[in-house]
Amino acid sequence: MGRIICLMGKSASGKDTVFKELLADKELGLEKIVPYTTRPVREGEKNGEQYHFTDEDTFRRLQDAGKVIEDRAYHTRHGLWRYFTVNDSQLEDESRNYIVIGTLEAYRKLRDYFGSGRMLPVLLELEDGTRLQRALDREKIQEEPKYAEMCRRFLADSEDFSEEKIAEAGIERRFYNEELSRCLDEVRDYIISN
Numbered sequence: 001m002g003r004i005i006c007l008m009g010k011s012a013s014g015k016d017t018v019f020k021e022l023l024a025d026k027e028l029g030l031e032k033i034v035p036y037t038t039r040p041v042r043e044g045e046k047n048g049e050q051y052h053f054t055d056e057d058t059f060r061r062l063q064d065a066g067k068v069i070e071d072r073a074y075h076t077r078h079g080l081w082r083y084f085t086v087n088d089s090q091l092e093d094e095s096r097n098y099i100v101i102g103t104l105e106a107y108r109k110l111r112d113y114f115g116s117g118r119m120l121p122v123l124l125e126l127e128d129g130t131r132l133q134r135a136l137d138r139e140k141i142q143e144e145p146k147y148a149e150m151c152r153r154f155l156a157d158s159e160d161f162s163e164e165k166i167a168e169a170g171i172e173r174r175f176y177n178e179e180l181s182r183c184l185d186e187v188r189d190y191i192i193s194n
Contacts, residue, residue, distance in 0.1 A: 004114060005030065005099040005191060006107040009124030010157035011150075012135035014177040015101050016050075018124060021184050022099055028191060033090050033100035036062075039081035043142045051083075062086055070102075070109030074156075077148050085110065103160060104169045116170075120194050122187055123166070124177045 009015050037051040047053045062068050071084035111119045139145045177183040
């Protein structure tokens, strides 16, 4: 049976970059799980690449059909944004190894759904000042920057990734992402050894 690597971390901790590098690593042979969201598309994003961009009605239909594995809802200044994982054709081959970006809450729900033996958590960490600068730099290049939402996400991360919640999720290993190549080497070694 294949594993599902759940890549987690606070906003602007480098999840997208690490995700792309791990996905491109032929030795790991990972398949990506593309989550769903009702939030608007950001500059440079494509439907089906980072997320399946959808709406509240589609979320409700999938939920009613029993297809939603886990979901999170965030009340933003721009309305309700949902992020969720769907049991769809992406996960048909149980012998494959998959990778998905998620939160601690998403990891716990995926673990409950698939079993702890199939899940492999990878928690990225980075100093808060560096994360905040990265988030600001990313937001500045958006056609319509949403600075208030960026700040809300940054502050929410303190609660969402509290030490208590990390311990409750059973996360024992963390990867500091100050220097990308070293972090990638450590994460690759961890995946291969597990």
